[in-house]
Amino acid sequence: GAVVSQHPSWVICKSGTSVKIECRSLDFQATTMFWYRQFPKQSLMLMATSNEGSKATYEQGVEKDKFLINHASLTLSTLTVTSAHPEDSSFYICSAKGDLLPEAFFGQGTRLTVV
Amino acid sequence: GQSLEQPSEVTAVEGAIVQINCTYQTSGFYGLSWYQQHDGGAPTFLSYNGLDGLEETGRFSSFLSRSDSYGYLLLQELQMKDSASYFCAATDSWGKLQFGAGTQVVVTP
Numbered sequence: 001g002a003v004v005s006q007h008p009s010w011v012i013c014k015s016g017t018s019v020k021i022e023c024r025s026l027d028f029q030a031t032t033m034f035w036y037r038q039f040p041k042q043s044l045m046l047m048a049t050s051n052e053g054s055k056a057t058y059e060q061g062v063e064k065d066k067f068l069i070n071h072a073s074l075t076l077s078t079l080t081v082t083s084a085h086p087e088d089s090s091f092y093i094c095s096a097k098g099d100l101l102p103e104a105f106f107g108q109g110t111r112l113t114v115v
Numbered sequence: 116g117q118s119l120e121q122p123s124e125v126t127a128v129e130g131a132i133v134q135i136n137c138t139y140q141t142s143g144f145y146g147l148s149w150y151q152q153h154d155g156g157a158p159t160f161l162s163y164n165g166l167d168g169l170e171e172t173g174r175f176s177s178f179l180s181r182s183d184s185y186g187y188l189l190l191q192e193l194q195m196k197d198s199a200s201y202f203c204a205a206t207d208s209w210g211k212l213q214f215g216a217g218t219q220v221v222v223t224p
Contacts, residue, residue: 006157032210043202043214044158093157097210102163103148104210109157 002028004096006107013084013114021079021110023094029074030096034104035067038091050077084114119215121203126221133190135218137203140184146206147179147186152217153199162188163206190220198222 003026013019023033032051036044048064050056050071058064068080077096081088091111097104119139127133137147146165150158164170164179164186176189190197200219204212 034211043216044212046211046213049209049211095210095212102146102165103160103206104212105160106150106157111155 002026002096002098002101002105004030004094004105004107006094006110008110009108010111011113013112015085015114016083018080018082019084019112021081021092021094021112023077023079023096023107025075025096025098025105028096028098028101030077031074031099032097032104033071033077034095034097035069035077035079036093036095038093038109044093047079081112084112086114088112089114119203119205119213121201121215121218123216124219124221126223127193128223129193129195131193133193133220135188135190135201135203135220137186137188137215138184139186139203139205139215141205141207141213143207144181144184144205145208147177148204148206148212149175149177149188150202150204150214151199152202158202161201193222195222195224 005024007022035047038044047062048056048058056069071077093109094107095104121137148163149161152158162177174191179186200217202217203215
């Protein structure tokens, strides 16, 4: 199957700082990338959808100024959590989809802890 | 509203067969996917149904009935390593996934 690499796999940051998470499709061109958040013992909630070269589409209730998404190329999307607070601590997961693939493939996820 | 319903937990013994049902009410439905997630890990793709019927992949099979807005994942010859959370997810034509709450499968010796 297609490979999606997400980095870092875990990060601890201080409250008020910003954290950038990268999502790369390694062996296919990802025309669309998705960012999810998962709190412990809960399901994955879609945060936003990004298409290469255009602005991301955010789900209702997700602050676009806090969660900055950039999809500058067909193989890379980044999520920046700005001015992080402890309540932003969560598991962030990206998935990527190419035009020729019926399914989206997930990265390994990033566990963010804000202290 | 949009929703996917699946049981919260299923317990079975090694070697048994488990069926996880999923009913959905979503707009723009394109297909139903199933993912496995172990504690602390990312979801792993298991199966996708774009058409009605049964898809078989080794010990795992998935079924979809669009007319009933219903699907299921069948786990056969259960192994201890199958203990995990299983999510059904409705896919739209863009590949966007809307997940159910997940079913915790517990396999006992």
